[in-house]
Amino acid sequence: MTTPFLQRELIVGLDSGEWRVDSIDPDAMILGPVDYGWSRYRENRDVFTFGEGLLASSAIPGTRRMVFAAYSPQWESFYISSMGGAAYTFQHVGVNYVCLQGRCAEPSVLLLHNDGDALSVTLEPMPDYPEIWKGYQPRSELCDEENVIGIYALQHAIFDRFAGRFDPKRARAFVVGPYAERTREGTIASSTLKKGKFTAVVDWCGRGGLGSRLLQQHNILGCLFGGNYHDPHGPRASDTDPYFVEHFGDKGAKVDRAATVKYYLDPKINTGGTLGVNLHNIGDMLMTFNYRSTLCSNDERAKQHKDFIVNHYLKQYNEETIETKSFDHCGEPCATACKKLNGKFKKDYEPYHALGPQVGVFDQRAAELLNDHADAMGMDAIQAGGTLAWIMECVADGLIDPERFGFPPAEKLRFGRFTASTDEFDLVADSMRNARYAMALIDAIRDDERAALFREGIRIAAHELNEMYPEHNPLCRAVFLSNGEQGHMVPNQYWVPGMGSPMPLMGKYYVYYGGGYITPEDLGRKNVERMVYELINDNCGICRFHRQWSEPLSGVIINDRFGLNVDFKAHHFELARQIHEHENGKAVPWETQRMADLFEGYMDYCQRSGSEDNSMFRWQGHKDSLVTAQAFWQAILEAQSKAFEGGVDGIADVRTPAQYRQHVGG
Amino acid sequence: MSEASGIRVTVRLFAGLRQMHLLDASGDVYRLHLANGSTPVDLCASLGVDPYQVHIVILNGEMIHEYARAVTQLEDGDYVDLWPEVAGG
Numbered sequence: 035m036t037t038p039f040l041q042r043e044l045i046v047g048l049d050s051g052e053w054r055v056d057s058i059d060p061d062a063m064i065l066g067p068v069d070y071g072w073s074r075y076r077e078n079r080d081v082f083t084f085g086e087g088l089l090a091s092s093a094i095p096g097t098r099r100m101v102f103a104a105y106s107p108q109w110e111s112f113y114i115s116s117m118g119g120a121a122y123t124f125q126h127v128g129v130n131y132v133c134l135q136g137r138c139a140e141p142s143v144l145l146l147h148n149d150g151d152a153l154s155v156t157l158e159p160m161p162d163y164p165e166i167w168k169g170y171q172p173r174s175e176l177c178d179e180e181n182v183i184g185i186y187a188l189q190h191a192i193f194d195r196f197a198g199r200f201d202p203k204r205a206r207a208f209v210v211g212p213y214a215e216r217t218r219e220g221t222i223a224s225s226t227l228k229k230g231k232f233t234a235v236v237d238w239c240g241r242g243g244l245g246s247r248l249l250q251q252h253n254i255l256g257c258l259f260g261g262n263y264h265d266p267h268g269p270r271a272s273d274t275d276p277y278f279v280e281h282f283g284d285k286g287a288k289v290d291r292a293a294t295v296k297y298y299l300d301p302k303i304n305t306g307g308t309l310g311v312n313l314h315n316i317g318d319m320l321m322t323f324n325y326r327s328t329l330c331s332n333d334e335r336a337k338q339h340k341d342f343i344v345n346h347y348l349k350q351y352n353e354e355t356i357e358t359k360s361f362d363h364c365g366e367p368c369a370t371a372c373k374k375l376n377g378k379f380k381k382d383y384e385p386y387h388a389l390g391p392q393v394g395v396f397d398q399r400a401a402e403l404l405n406d407h408a409d410a411m412g413m414d415a416i417q418a419g420g421t422l423a424w425i426m427e428c429v430a431d432g433l434i435d436p437e438r439f440g441f442p443p444a445e446k447l448r449f450g451r452f453t454a455s456t457d458e459f460d461l462v463a464d465s466m467r468n469a470r471y472a473m474a475l476i477d478a479i480r481d482d483e484r485a486a487l488f489r490e491g492i493r494i495a496a497h498e499l500n501e502m503y504p505e506h507n508p509l510c511r512a513v514f515l516s517n518g519e520q521g522h523m524v525p526n527q528y529w530v531p532g533m534g535s536p537m538p539l540m541g542k543y544y545v546y547y548g549g550g551y552i553t554p555e556d557l558g559r560k561n562v563e564r565m566v567y568e569l570i571n572d573n574c575g576i577c578r579f580h581r582q583w584s585e586p587l588s589g590v591i592i593n594d595r596f597g598l599n600v601d602f603k604a605h606h607f608e609l610a611r612q613i614h615e616h617e618n619g620k621a622v623p624w625e626t627q628r629m630a631d632l633f634e635g636y637m638d639y640c641q642r643s644g645s646e647d648n649s650m651f652r653w654q655g656h657k658d659s660l661v662t663a664q665a666f667w668q669a670i671l672e673a674q675s676k677a678f679e680g681g682v683d684g685i686a687d688v689r690t691p692a693q694y695r696q697h698v699g700g
Numbered sequence: 701m702s703e704a705s706g707i708r709v710t711v712r713l714f715a716g717l718r719q720m721h722l723l724d725a726s727g728d729v730y731r732l733h734l735a736n737g738s739t740p741v742d743l744c745a746s747l748g749v750d751p752y753q754v755h756i757v758i759l760n761g762e763m764i765h766e767y768a769r770a771v772t773q774l775e776d777g778d779y780v781d782l783w784p785e786v787a788g789g
C-alpha cells in the first residue's frame with residue numbers, strides 16, 4: 035500500500051524568531067535531506083539545513099541518521115555530514131527538514147517540540163555558554179560524573195534548563211563546543227540517552243566544520259528536539275521484510291546482521307567495530323608519528339604493527355571491549371551495535387588512529403584521555419590528529435620554536451623519530467607523555483593568542499610557518515588536502531591515493547578507498563561511482579555501515595512506499611554532477627612533500643614484487659616526486675570530469691543478489 | 701599433480717594479510733604451483749587464506765568482482781594480489 039508523498043519543511047528566521055512549516059512540492063524531486071539541503075543552498079548559500087530520510091519512521095535498522103547540509107567554512111564548499119541515530123528522535127518533531135536562515139541576536143539554543151498536536155519552535159538565549167563549556171555540574175539522575183566540560187557540559191545545561199516539557203524518552207540535543215567558536219573545524223555532537231540518562235555514546239556531525247558554521251554564521255549553540263508526533267504511515271518490519279526476502283533471501287534483520295558483521299563482531303578474527311577490524315587488517319600499512327612510518331620499510335612497519343598494535347593497543351581493546359561485549363547502538367535500535375565502549379569511552383578507528391598512533395599514542399589509557407578531551411572541545415578527531423601530529427613533528431625536530439606559540443618544550447614529548455622498538459619507546463609512559471602534550475596543544479590553540487594562527491587550520495598555519503621559518507620548511511611535513519583559497523581537510527586515515535582525490539566533498543567516503551594499484555583514470559571513475567552511491571545513503575538518511583543492502587535496495591523500497599518511479603542511480607548521479615559542476619574549479623593539487631611521499635610510498639608498496647603491471651611505472655622513479663604526484667592528482671581530476679560528463683550510463687550498477695541473477699540471466 | 705600439468709602463479713599478500721600468512725622468509729611474494737583450472741578461491745585455499753578475509757583480488761592489474769572469484773580461471777604466469785578489507789566509517 036502506498037503512502038502519500040508528503041514532506042514538510044520547517045523554516046526558522048533566526049533574526050526574528052519567526053517560523054513556518056511549508057509542504058514540499060512533490061514534483062520538486064526532493065527525496066531526502068541532501069536534495070533538500072542542496073536546493074536551499076543553491077537559493078541562498080547562507081542557510082543551514084538538517085533533516086531525516088524517507089525511511090526514518092520505518093523499523094529498518096540504520097535508517098535514522100540526521101543529515102546536515104550547509105556551506106563548510108573549512109572546506110570552502112557545500113558540505114554534507116550525518117549523525118548516527120538522531121532522527122530516531124527527530125521523527126517525533128513532525129517535519130522532515132529544518133532550514134535555518136539569518137542569525138540570532140545572541141548565542142541561542144533552538145527548541146523544537148511537538149506535543150502530538152502542534153509544533154512549537156523557540157529560540158532561547160544562553161549567554162553564559164562560555165562558563166558552561168569550562169565546567170558544569172550535571173544532575174545525578176542524568177549522569178554519573180561530577181563535573182563535565184565542553185560539549186558534554188552544554189548538553190547537560192540545555193537539558194536542565196529547557197527539557198522540562200519534553201518526554202524524556204523522546205528528547206535529544208545536538209550542540210557545539212569551544213572549537214566551533216575559535217576555529218572553522220568545529221563539530222556538532224549529540225549524546226544518546228537511555229531511560230532519560232546520557233550514555234557514553236556520542237554521535238557526530240564531525241567533518242567539514244559545520245559546528246563552526248552553525249555558531250559563527252547563525253549564532254546557534256545547539257538544538258533540543260523531540261516530542262510526540264508519530265508518522266501514521268510508518269512501515270513495520272512486516273511491511274519491509276518482503277523486500278529483503280525477495281532480494282537477499284531472508285528477513286531484514288537477518289540480512290542486515292550478516293551484512294554488518296564486521297561492525298559488530300567478526301568471529302573469524304575475534305574482533306569487531308571499525309577500530310578492531312582496521313587495526314587488525316592494517317598490517318604493514320600502519321601510519322604513525324605523523325605518517326613517518328610510511329617512509330620506512332615494510333618490515334619496520336610490520337614490526338611496529340605486531341609489537342605496538344597487535345600485542346598492546348589492539349590487545350587492550352579486544353580484552354576490554356570485545357571480550358566483555360561492551361557494545362551499544364547510536365541511538366536507534368540497531369543490532370549491529372557498532373559503538374564499542376570501555377566505560378565512558380567510545381572507540382572508532384579513525385579517531386583512535388589519528389589521535390592515537392599518528393600522534394605517537396599506542397596505549398588505550400592515553401588515547402582515551404586525549405580523544406575525550408578533543409571530543410569535549412568539539413573537535414573533529416581526524417582533523418585534530420593530523421594537525422597535532424604535524425605540530426609535534428615540527429617541535430620534536432626543532433623546525434619551530436614551541437615557546438613562541440605557547441606550546442610546551444620539545445623535551446615533553448617522545449616524537450623525535452619513527453621507532454618500531456619497544457626498547458626505545460615505552461608504550462604506556464611515552465604514549466601518555468605524547469597524549470598530554472597533544473592535550474596541551476589543544477588548550478593552547480584554544481586559549482593562547484600566541485597560537486592563534488593554528489586556529490586557521492593546518493593549511494594556513496603551514497604556509498605561515500614556512501614564512502617564519504623558511505630555512506626549516508615546516509610546510510613540507512604537513513598532510514592535508516586543499517580546496518579553494520584556504521579550504522583544507524586532513525584526509526581520512528587510509529593510506530591509499532583515493533583518500534587524496536580531488537572530489538568536490540573530501541573528508542568523507544565519496545571516493546574509492548580500497549587497496550591495490552589502480553590507474554588514475556580508473557580511480558577517477560570509481561570515485562564518481564562511489565559518490566553516487568554514498569549520496570544515496572546520505573540522502574535516504576541511512577547509515578553507510580548498512581550499505582551492502584541499502585545502496586541497491588533503499589530506492590526500491592522508497593519508490594514502492596510512496597508510489598514513485600525514480601531511477602535512484604540516475605537521480606543521485608545528477609545530484610553529484612550538479613555539486614561537481616557548482617564546486618568545480620576549487621580543487622588544489624597536493625601541496626606538500628609529505629603528500630608526495632605518501633603517494634610515492636604507496637606506489638612502491640604496490641609495486642614491490644616486480645610484477646609486469648607496467649601502467650604503474652610511469653608514476654615511479656621520477657626525480658621530482660611532488661611533480662609526479664601532482665600529475666597523478668591531475669589525471670584523477672580529469673578522469674572524474676570525464677565520468678561526470680559521460681553521464682549515468684558510465685556508472686556501474688550496484689545490485690542485490692536477485693538483481694544480479696536477473697541481470698546475468700538476461 | 702605433475703609439474704607439467706599445473707600452472708605457476710605469483711601471489712602477493714598486502715597489509716594485514718601479509719602478516720597473518722608469512723609463508724616464506726621474505727614474506728612478500730609467493731610463487732605457487734596450482735592445478736590447471738584453479739580459481740582465486742582455490743588459490744586462497746592453497747595458501748591457507750580464508751577467502752572471506754580477502755576483500756580485493758587483482759589479477760594482472762584487473763580487479764576481479766567478488767561474484768567472479770570462484771569461476772575465473774587462472775593461467776600460467778598470472779600475478780595475483782590479495783588485499784584485506786578495511787571497514788570505513
Ligand code: SF4
Nearest residue numbers: 096363364368372577
Ligand atoms: S551500524 Fe552503528 S551507527 Fe549505524 S545504525 Fe547501527 S548502531 Fe547506528
